Amino acid sequence: xxxxxxxxxxxxxxxxxxxxxxxxxxxxxxxxxxVVRGVGPATAEKLVARFGIETxxxxxxxxxxxxxxxxMTARRAQEISAAFNEQMGLRRVMEFLAHYDLP
Numbered sequence: 001x002x003x004x005x006x007x008x009x010x011x012x013x014x015x016x017x018x019x020x021x022x023x024x025x026x027x028x029x030x031x032x033x034x035v036v037r038g039v040g041p042a043t044a045e046k047l048v049a050r051f052g053i054e055t056x057x058x059x060x061x062x063x064x065x066x067x068x069x070x071x072m073t074a075r076r077a078q079e080i081s082a083a084f085n086e087q088m089g090l091r092r093v094m095e096f097l098a099h100y101d102l103p
Contacts, residue, residue, distance in 0.1 A: 020056060024048050027055050037083035038076065046070075059084040 002012040021027045031044035036059070039047070046069050051058045058065050063081030066072050 024052055024055075027053070031055070036080065036087055038080045039083075043080075046072075056084075060088065 002010055004010050021030045028044055028048045031039050031047060032041040034040060047055050047059070047066070050069055051065070059081055063077045064074070066077035066080065067074055
């Protein structure tokens, strides 16, 4: 903890590690949070209901499978996959840079 002159006692951390969700509930919550452009709570539910624990793998490398979901066009599937991969790319860069203690 640290003390801020205006806001008082605050939690502080010197390092944070983020992990990808590892079960269906975590995957659903992760996707429903809006972190992936084009995926809201309703789409997240459909994705996890259809693909379960494999949802993130499908989003990353098998977007054509997304068209199995009613109303999902090939174009939308590609857009969602691209948004997911963009998010993963940013995550990987941040993880890489975290090891170098950059200011």
